[in-house]
Amino acid sequence: MTTINLKINNQPVTAAEGETILQAAQHSGVRIPTLCYLEGVQAIGACRVCLVEVKNARGLLPSCLTEVSEGMEVFTHTKKVREARKTVLELILSDHPFECNTCERNQNCELQKLAEEFGIREVTYEGAHSASQVDDSAAGLVRDSSKCILCRRCVAVCSDIQGVNAINFIGRGFDTVIAPAFNDPLNSVLCVQCGQCAAVCPVGAITEKSHVGRVWESLEDPEKFVVVQTAPAVRSAIGECFDMPPGSLVTKKMVAALRRMGFDGVFDTEFAADLTIMEEGHELLDRLKRKLVDGEDIALPQITSCSPGWIKYMEHFFPQLSENVSTCKSPQQMFGPIAKTYYAEKVGVDPARMYVVSIMPCTAKKFECERPEMRSSGYQDVDAVLTTREAGQMIKEAGIDFVNLPDEEFDMPLGASTGAADVFANTGGVMEAALRTVYEVVTGRELPSENLHVKPIMGLEGVKEAELKIERTVTEWKFLEGVTAKVAVAHGLGNARKVLERVVAGEADYHFIEVMCCPGGCIGGGGQPRLTTDEVRRARIASIYREDEGKKYRKSHENPAIRQLYEEFLGKPLGHKSHELLHTHYTRRGKYNELLVEEEKEPEKAGAAK
């Protein structure tokens, strides 16, 4: 690789050929402000905030697009540059509602931060203001066009990363809005509600639909018995809400905070993740047996079902694969009915009084908990879903000094978990957890890999594969002797699509595929603290593996509380009670919702955009 020598603010700097001025500056510790730029996703030079002065160049240049060249002399904060940036910011602010104090992004807004950094004290430009179109039709997301600065980040993640294309630029010039086709409400189109748009929005134009109010209300209600479950990925990120560095592992402080907020039971979605592995692992073995031994026409590969954004994507884009997707509910939705049946009975609480709150790294979980299928306890199984960000805000509102909290443990029994459940947070983790259990069930021996990790499926590569030869099986699984199990892992729906297209075309011979909707897996979910860059993803992933490696039990089937649950209540994996409470079915939707029958369509349309 050729090295380029240039100067930034008179300091000699080296950069690789093809790098931009912005990248060269970032390597050398020079900060250039950006707004529309999004690392690894978008560099379009639209907002003009990253302008720099380059000696002998005509005019100022956008540093996110301009490549370095030998001998280049760059100046990042001359008077000309600062004035140009200020003008740009003032122009953006001139069509922005000054509602910062009441905005969800107050003190966590990239535009507000830039205005502060540039000492903007007045906006001299007067002009028209974009009309406010609030679309709160979707279960997980709310859009407010008046706050939108048209940076295009949301469109870029929705199209280029997720391949969903639910939203785009509509109209032209000042009247441009970001919206679905025809300005249709978000709940009526193929939006999967992954919330990646909300995760990258620099301002408050797209946010999660808040469940904060209903959770406070239930906590205040003496009639309600309120329990909370926390997803694996939350513990690796919620510290960021309190200015702790990404990847700070704060599981026990999080438990302490939730207990102080007044929850009657502080539980762990990881308990349900272990349960998911028991059900999903046995489902895989059952499918293999029925296919290979009984010769039944069973759909394979099996595909994981933990990620509700992925599930809705499958229903729109790959309805033909709905038989391949595991019938297991996601851990969140396994927790709900177990809490409202098994646990309610154990503690003698009327399930009608029980209120189940989830803390999730995810906005699609809000959609998932409202799906009509998710009422197998006789009540809505999960009543409210808070994103990691919402939970962080509530902890602040409760006046809890999070960073200095003592370490506390989850309540039992629904707080017991293994390391296998921890890694559910990471791309590759559900597969690794499943292999830890399935391999041991089939061979009677521990997964033969270093530290129980499956190296080829770890990390941020978009599509990962692994093979595992099965030898010396126990008698019951003799038919798998000598079989090489082939698995694939994809995260980010654009990557998932590549794998699934091969499955549909019959070009892939996998047995099991893990799909996580968001890049990096749940640690990079749409409900996580902003901004999730690859560096942040790596830090969170590493902390999750640390959590896993520090656990007493690291395989789901070893979880004593899960064993007890089967002994006392469920019987066996895939048993009658499991089917009733823990398994589900899917809705064929199609890209235009054309597969939904007319009656189902109508209520979806009811909450139209205001």
Add this chain to the structure above:
Amino acid sequence: MTASTEKCSCEVLEEELLATLDDQLEAYKGMPGGLIPALHVAQGLFGYIPRSAIRHVSEVLDIPMSEVYGVVSFYHFFTTQPRGKHTVSVCLGTACYVRGGKRVLEAFKQKLGIDVGATTPDGQFTLEVARCFGACGLAPAVRVDEDVHRRVKPTKIGAILEQYAEEITEPEEAAV
């Protein structure tokens, strides 16, 4: 929409047009930059681009509907509203504007009972704003279809419209 076995003639016509559209779209499948010519075909067939046609363009060319609609909404030429038999374009370019184009536009809006971009309920007229069609010497100018009308005064617009429609539906009646 109700699922009725009998279809009115306009539905039959739409289905026929959509079938023709599908045939013609084949030529643009996988073609780089094929979306805009495909939309021209759709607008040529229907006179405008209805929702159903956007869906067909999206499906046949395998381009997301949000993107197809984004392009349709970006270009002034494309319209998702049915067009009238005649198009009235009131020029608001600089010369026409300073010579009272805006008042002429208001008069047309009142007389036709519609806003800019809309079509009269009887399907006779679509009202549009133009930004200079090079008739500045005739300002304020109005174009109806291919005819340019010079130095139009608000009081004269009734006479202009009469040349195109035998009877003009008053807005009050049109609303019924």
